[in-house]
Amino acid sequence: MTRAFFRSRLNCPGGAPDNPLDGEGNGRRQWSQVVLASCARYAQRGGLFEGVLIALILGLFVLDLELPLGAAPEFLYAGVVYFSLWSSRRQFPLLVTAGCTGLTLVGFLLSPAGTAVWIDLANRFFAVVLLWITLELGLARREAHQALRESHAELERRVRQRTSELSHAVDSLQDELLQRTKAERLLAESRERYRLLFDHAPYPMWIVDLDTLAFLDVNETAVRHYGYSREEFLRMTAKDIRPPEDVPRFLEAVPLAQDSPRIEGNWRHRKKDGSIIDVELGLYSFTIDGWRARLAVVNDVTEPTRITRELKESEERFRRIFDGAPIGMGIVGSDCRFLKVNEAFGEMLGYRPPELIGRTFGEITHPGDLDADLRLAEEVLRGARRSYHIEKRYRTKAGGVVWGQLTVTALRYREDGPIFALGMVQNITERKRAEAMRERLVGKIMVAQEDERRRIARDLHDGIGQTLTSLAVGLRSLEEARAMEEAAPQAKTLRRIAAEAVDEVRRIARGLRPSVLDDLGLAEAVRQYAREYRRAHGIAADVHVDGLAADRLPSAVETTLYRIIQEALTNAARHAAARTVSVVLHGTAGQVKAVIEDDGCGFDVDGGGAPCRPPGLGIQSMHERAALLNGTVAIESSPGKGTSVYVQIPLREGA
Incomplete structure (x- = not known):
């Protein structure tokens, strides 16, 4: 009843038709027009494929309404849903499924009566389920297919990328092979140059393993310079070319050599023949075949060091x-x-x-x-x-x-x-002073010599000359005597005159130089002079000698001291009015001293010599005589207290 009602309402909107056949024909014409119009509009707005599918859906809906009882065209909606999955519009399959579901339900309401309701409803229920299952499976298939396409595209992209990378890798590998070949060639050339430079270097060179200190390589210069063969070197360590006493210092320096890239220092090395050389050593670190090593450059500085x-x-x-x-x-x-x-x-x-x-x-x-x-x-x-x-x-x-x-x-x-x-x-100030003094003394000596010559001439003329003249006159008288009695008194007189002449000659000779000084030495000469001094001047004279060895003093020293003592005693007799004088001679290993003292009136040494006497040339001559022998003369005196003369002369070779 319900289906008939809806069907009647659909076909006769204004009321029941007068002729059922006319109403059914009008309905078919209306649905055909609607379908065609709908397909045309959708084809214009959408696409041809989607328009065809919509037309197919509407056609199936019409068939659902027009087919006789027992037919089930609603199951054909599943095919349309399946084909809708091929649409490029992603939401189109869902719209088709929803539309087919709606048309299936509408078809249930509008399909002709005669079929059991529950059977038709069950068919349509299963048709709807089939629609959504088809949609779900189709969507899953489409998504799988899309994922597969994307995966395939990604795979292709990765393949293309990998192919490109592989191509670049092949190019890089070829470049690397070319570079490696070039590097190996350069390395071979470098090794050849290294070998040439290493073996023909002008300095000894070797390579040492830092861990074992063993020689890894040596050049020809080192072989020639040290005397070891290359094989001997390679069996040795760096300790073996050092003196044993230098090995501890070398071992202390090894850790520093391991940490520093470059070290220089001075060392001693031992050649094969045992000789020790001084070297300047430069160490440069590098790695050879994975081993830490040192290149040593040696410069033999033995000769420059010497x-x-x-x-x-x-x-x-x-x-x-x-x-x-x-x-x-x-x-x-x-x-x-x-x-x-x-x-x-x-x-x-x-x-x-x-x-x-x-x-x-x-x-x-x-x-x-x-x-x-x-x-x-x-x-x-x-x-x-x-x-x-x-x-x-x-x-x-x-x-x-x-x-x-x-x-x-x-x-x-x-x-x-x-x-x-x-x-x-x-x-040479003292020498110049001595030379000046000597020049003055020589001048004075020359003057003294002239004075002495005049005195000797005067003594010879006044003394010996007159005596000899008297002797000559007496001899003439003796020659004229007629008898021995007359000649005897004259001979006695002549003998006396001759004795006086001999005494005068001796006196003059002693004045020139006492012979006792040459014969017996200084001490005895001074003693003899003191005895004659007492007889001549009536002044008590004492002489004390101490420390003079048995060996004679140098002649110049004896003469100088004798003349100084003689001058001091003469000054005491002439100017000091002395009653006693004393002479002390004291000798040591290095010098001789003389002290001459008198108890005369004295004088003021600093004030010019008053009151008794002025300092004359005698005192100056004593100073000059002593200075010629590097000696000294010191005079101490004061008025009324006598005078002391201190003489000191060093004893030296050649003096």
Whole structure:
């Protein structure tokens, strides 16, 4: 009843038709028009495939309504759903399924009566289930197919990418093979160059394993220089070429060599013949065949080290000689300024050595000697003269003048280097003073000799001459005597006159030089002179001798002391009005001393000699005589207290 009602409402919207056949024909025409119009519109808006499927759905719906009872065209909707899955519109299968489901239900309501309701409903239920199962399976298949396409596309992309990568890898491998071939060729060439450089290097070289210290390779220069063969070297370690006493130091240095990329140092090595050489060793780290190794480059510096050591020793000897020399020494540069002076030179001039550094030698040279010294020094500094000697005067820091004997020698530290002047100065002030004193003394001696000649001439004329004249007259008278009685008194007188002449000659001879000084020595000569002094002047004279050895003193010393004692005693007799005098002689291993004292009136040594006597030439001659033998004379005296003369003369060879 319900299906008939809906069917009647659908076919006769305005009421029941008068002719059922006419209503059924009108319904078919209406559905055909609707289907055709719907397909045309969808085909225009969508696509041809989708329009065909919609037309097919509508056609099946019409068949569902028009087919006789018992037919089930709704199951054909599943085929349409299946084909809808091929649409490019992703939502189209779902719309088709929903539409087919709706048309299936509408068809249930509008299909002709006659079929059992529950059978038709069950068929349509299964048809709907089949629709959605078909949709689900189709969607799953489509998604699987889509995933498969995507997977296939991804696989193709990966294959293309892998192929491209493989192509690039093949190209890279070919390039790498070319580079490796080139590198191997360069390595072979490098090894060949290394071998050539290593074996023909001018310095001994070897490679040492840092872990075992074993030699891995040595060059030909090392083989020739050390005397070991290559095979012997390769059986040895770096410890074997060192002296045993140097091995502990070497082992201490090994850890440092392992940590530093480059090390240099000085060592001693031992050759095969046992000789020890000094070497400069350079170590360079690298890796060879996975082993940590060191390349050692050896420079034999035995000869340079010896030369350097000898040069340092020479310089040290020169420095010690220079600084400790007892004579003044200085080094002058090309500008005539002092570069170095020693202590003796500074002490000689009263300067500290640093005070003279930078000064010119002209600043300390006496103006009277500067021109000659400067001319000679310039010749040395420009190489025209090797050396020169000169005696010159120097000005001291205190303003005084000292004499120096200067010897200048050219110095050159290098063959092509500048010339320096080494000056050695010996202080000759005392010698110059002695020479001046000697010159004065010689002059005085010449004057004394003339005075002595005049005195001797006068004594000969007044004494011996007159005596001989008297003797000659007496001999003439004796010759004229006629009898022995007349001749006897005259002969006696002549004998007396001859004895007086002999005494006079002896007196003159003793005045010139006492013979006892040559025969018996100083002590006995002084004693004899003291005895004659007592007889001649009536003054008590005592002589004490102590410490004079049995050996004679040098002749110059004996003569000088004798004359000084003689002069002191003469001054005591002539000027001091002395009553007693004493002479003390004392000798030691290095010197001889004499002390002459009198109890006369004395004099003021500092005040000029008053009141008794002025200091005459006798005192000065005593000083000069002693100075000739590097001796000294000291006089102590005061008015009314006598005079003491102290003489000291050193004993030296040749004195």
